[in-house]
Amino acid sequence: MKIIYKDGTVAECPAEEVTHVLRHSAAHIMAQAIQRLYPNAIFGYGPATDKGFYYDVDLGDTKLTDEDLVTIENEMKKIVKEKLPIRPFILNRDEAIKLMHDRGAKYKEEHIGDLPEDAIISFYQQGDYIDMCVGPHITYTSALKAFKITQQGGAYWKNDSSRKMLTRINGVAFATKEELEEYERQQEEAKARDHRRIGQQMQLFMSDDLVGKGMPMFLPNGYTVWRELENYIRNKELKLGYQHVMTPCVGTVDLYKTSGHWAHYQKNMFPPMEVEGETFVLRPMNCPHHMMIYANRPHSYKELPIRIAEIAHDFRFETSGTLKGIERGRHFCQNDSHIFVTPEQIESEFKGVVDLIFETYKDFGITDYRCVLSLRDPNDKVKYHPDDQMWDMAEASLRKVLDDIGIEYTEEIGEAAFYGPKLDVNVKPAIGNEYTLSTCQLDFCLPAKFDLKYIDADNSEKTPVVLHRAILGSIDRFMAYIIEETKGKFPTWLAPMQVKVLPVSEKTMEYATRCYNALLDEDVRVVLDDRSEKIGYKIREAQQEDRVPYMLIIGAKEEEEGTVSVRNRVGETTTMKLDEFITKVRTEIRTRAF
RNA sequence: GCCCAUGUAGCUCAGUGGUAGAGCACCGCCUUGGUAAGGCGGGGGUCGGCGGUUCAAAUCCGCCCGUGGGCUCCA
Numbered sequence: 054m055k056i057i058y059k060d061g062t063v064a065e066c067p068a069e070e071v072t073h074v075l076r077h078s079a080a081h082i083m084a085q086a087i088q089r090l091y092p093n094a095i096f097g098y099g100p101a102t103d104k105g106f107y108y109d110v111d112l113g114d115t116k117l118t119d120e121d122l123v124t125i126e127n128e129m130k131k132i133v134k135e136k137l138p139i140r141p142f143i144l145n146r147d148e149a150i151k152l153m154h155d156r157g158a159k160y161k162e163e164h165i166g167d168l169p170e171d172a173i174i175s176f177y178q179q180g181d182y183i184d185m186c187v188g189p190h191i192t193y194t195s196a197l198k199a200f201k202i203t204q205q206g207g208a209y210w211k212n213d214s215s216r217k218m219l220t221r222i223n224g225v226a227f228a229t230k231e232e233l234e235e236y237e238r239q240q241e242e243a244k245a246r247d248h249r250r251i252g253q254q255m256q257l258f259m260s261d262d263l264v265g266k267g268m269p270m271f272l273p274n275g276y277t278v279w280r281e282l283e284n285y286i287r288n289k290e291l292k293l294g295y296q297h298v299m300t301p302c303v304g305t306v307d308l309y310k311t312s313g314h315w316a317h318y319q320k321n322m323f324p325p326m327e328v329e330g331e332t333f334v335l336r337p338m339n340c341p342h343h344m345m346i347y348a349n350r351p352h353s354y355k356e357l358p359i360r361i362a363e364i365a366h367d368f369r370f371e372t373s374g375t376l377k378g379i380e381r382g383r384h385f386c387q388n389d390s391h392i393f394v395t396p397e398q399i400e401s402e403f404k405g406v407v408d409l410i411f412e413t414y415k416d417f418g419i420t421d422y423r424c425v426l427s428l429r430d431p432n433d434k435v436k437y438h439p440d441d442q443m444w445d446m447a448e449a450s451l452r453k454v455l456d457d458i459g460i461e462y463t464e465e466i467g468e469a470a471f472y473g474p475k476l477d478v479n480v481k482p483a484i485g486n487e488y489t490l491s492t493c494q495l496d497f498c499l500p501a502k503f504d505l506k507y508i509d510a511d512n513s514e515k516t517p518v519v520l521h522r523a524i525l526g527s528i529d530r531f532m533a534y535i536i537e538e539t540k541g542k543f544p545t546w547l548a549p550m551q552v553k554v555l556p557v558s559e560k561t562m563e564y565a566t567r568c569y570n571a572l573l574d575e576d577v578r579v580v581l582d583d584r585s586e587k588i589g590y591k592i593r594e595a596q597q598e599d600r601v602p603y604m605l606i607i608g609a610k611e612e613e614e615g616t617v618s619v620r621n622r623v624g625e626t627t628t629m630k631l632d633e634f635i636t637k638v639r640t641e642i643r644t645r646a647f
Numbered sequence: 648g649c650c651c652a653u654g655u656a657g658c659u660c661a662g663u664g665g666u667a668g669a670g671c672a673c674c675g676c677c678u679u680g681g682u683a684a685g686g687c688g689g690g691g692g693u694c695g696g697c698g699g700u701u702c703a704a705a706u707c708c709g710c711c712c713g714u715g716g717g718c719u720c721c722a
Binding site for chain 1: 648649650651652658678679680681682683684685695712713714715716717718719720721722
């Protein structure tokens with residue numbers, strides 16, 4: 054594919070740039086189509102993205118319907134057919150401003166002002182359409198073969214919520230029609246994997262207006278998975294010296310004034326409640342409670358690290374637009390812990406947490422994640438807690454641990470919390486943006502706010518450092534992730550229903566019931582399908598809806614031989630003695646085979 | 648919170664101004680069937696809510712609520 058650079062050079066496009074250039078040109082062609090259909094449109098930014106492209110456009114009071122998007126797409130197809138040449142030209146700054154001004158392109162004009170003094174300001178033109186752009190682009194509009202407008206949405210000019218909201222029109226473009234079809238197939242697959250959809254199909258959780266938005270309720274199936282997750286992590290923590298506590302969800306506002314949350318986190322909290330002259334809030338975090346537990350009695354340096362843990366209910370006032378099933382609600386349960394350490398213990402304790410994170414990921418077969426080490430911006434003296442020595446030491450420790458373990462990570466300068474650096478482990482859901490699953494954050498500030506001390510070897514009072522950490526993040530969110538990763542086909546130890554016994558007819562109901570009871574006695578989550586339906590029907594439901602790991606098909610043959618016919622989720626069947634099956638399934642559960 | 652779309656039976660959806668529909672699920676009867684849907688019959692909806700336009704509103708308009716996508720936010 055030939056492309057044209059802003060200086061007019063035409064060259065073969067490097068293979069790895071092809072989709073990017075196509076998408077960028079697709080954005081221009083879409084803008085041209087919009088300009089033809091809506092002559093008053095004023096364009097903002099219109100880049101290629103890693104998924105496709107978009108253009109932000111100010112349409113005045115005009116609202117677009119989905120049919121309008123189809124019309125725009127059809128106009129794009131016309132422009133492609135017209136085989137218009139796409140040609141660049143360069144103007145000096147004054148000429149560029151004049152051109153944009155004369156064309157009423159006020160956002161482009163503003164953008165010129167943001168460009169560095171020595172910037173070469175280039176334009177690309179196809180037919181009547183001119184766009185300020187660095188390129189490169191395809192040489193003719195006809196090179197765009199496979200594209201589709203996917204959706205529209207709002208986007209603030211320059212991503213600034215105080216600026217005007219423009220209409221963002223999104224599209225996708227690929228080098229070939231096959232790639233476009235593959236993309237559409239993947240989109241369908243992602244929709245089928247969405248935890249909200251599977252959650253409803255498998256009756257894992259629900260929500261209702263009357264209960265409140267962002268307030269999911271876990272149904273028996275979902276709560277079974279929940280309990281397994283909770284047991285899993287709590288048992289692991291117990292072996293690592295964590296001590297579990299339970300603290301209340303409502304606290305005085307003064308608690309959060311002490312912690313600083315009231316000053317800094319209030320907009321994420323539900324409004325306060327006044328009772329008998331006292332003011333209470335719903336807690337958004339558990340740190341203050343755990344600080345108070347530490348403060349309950351004096352501590353020697355010999356006791357540290359102290360690891361206080363809790364599966365804690367929290368409430369956060371998330372803006373309505375960000376709520377998403379059990380991935381992000383206004384109520385959730387954090388797999389939280391606060392670890393109190395001496396400065397010397399930061400490194401080893403941080404390592405312990407990182408090891409726990411990746412051991413857990415291994416148990417759950419999680420491999421697709423991104424580690425981010427968030428550091429302070431040393432030049433920003435306002436945002437960050439002013440103890441350079443502590444920061445330097447802590448950041449070096451964190452980096453050293455990650456390097457020693459040999460995990461890949463990216464460093465993000467200026468992304469640290471004001472109280473300390475942190476490690477986030479991020480994953481991508483089936484639909485939507487990356488989010489944080491696990492986190493470990495250092496905190497130099499909070500212990501001092503609660504005046505926490507330990508007595509050091511020299512009998513002097515010192516302030517401990519705190520590590521905030523969450524391994525499963527929130528149980529809710531972790532479950533959402535596991536649902537999407539497994540498509541609801543949970544490993545046996547997590548599955549709400551582990552075995553379903555399916556008698557072929559009522560004639561073998563008695564033997565089927567014996568099998569059922571034997572499994573029940575062995576603490577297997579088993580269900581007996583005693584309806585008078587045909588076996589094919591029962592299998593279909595067990596496989597498609599229940600997604601049960603094992604079906605036991607019980608007919609006359611099995612009864613005679615004292616065996617069970619075992620069918621797994623892939624449709625493979627084997628026959629074995631009932632005892633054999635029980636041993637197999639129990640082993641699988643005990644080892645948490647994934 | 649903002650922008651757009653959307654809301655009809657438990658679920659998935661059809662129905663664009665004139666007596667609320669389909670498939671699946673549910674209930675009953677028949678069928679006792681061997682590895683992904685057996686047959687017949689039945690019950691079930693203030694068409695998200697409130698107002699408005701109209702002889703007449705699921706359908707048109709306004710506001711509110713929920714949901715989906717996008718943006719912002721996420722000390």
